[in-house]
Amino acid sequence: AVVSTQSGHYGRGEKGETIPVKQDSLYKDIERKAKALRPLKVSKSLQKTLPFKTKPKLETKRKKSLYLTKRAVVSEPGERRLTSLMQQLLTAQKDTDKRKWEKKKKDTAKFMEQK
Numbered sequence: 001a002v003v004s005t006q007s008g009h010y011g012r013g014e015k016g017e018t019i020p021v022k023q024d025s026l027y028k029d030i031e032r033k034a035k036a037l038r039p040l041k042v043s044k045s046l047q048k049t050l051p052f053k054t055k056p057k058l059e060t061k062r063k064k065s066l067y068l069t070k071r072a073v074v075s076e077p078g079e080r081r082l083t084s085l086m087q088q089l090l091t092a093q094k095d096t097d098k099r100k101w102e103k104k105k106k107d108t109a110k111f112m113e114q115k
Helices: 044-049 077-114
Strands: none
Touching: none
């Protein structure tokens, strides 16, 4: 028992038809290549100002394994590099923020003297 609408036309639902699917409208998985980041180069002047624990260190390969490699929870080399990189960047950012703050303070004092 198909019921017609007032205009006399039958809709898809009444006919039992499905909505046509366009192939170019379907969602596709996006394949992205992993970014290959270059190693961070910290200038020597900045390295001098960094505290020792955040300075980049060159480690040679060792023949004997260290305690750190034997323990249960070990951060991967990429994670270690990323952590040290973030620490160095935050230290550099704090340094520039401190310089800006000192300059602003100096300029404000100079302006107040002129008044």
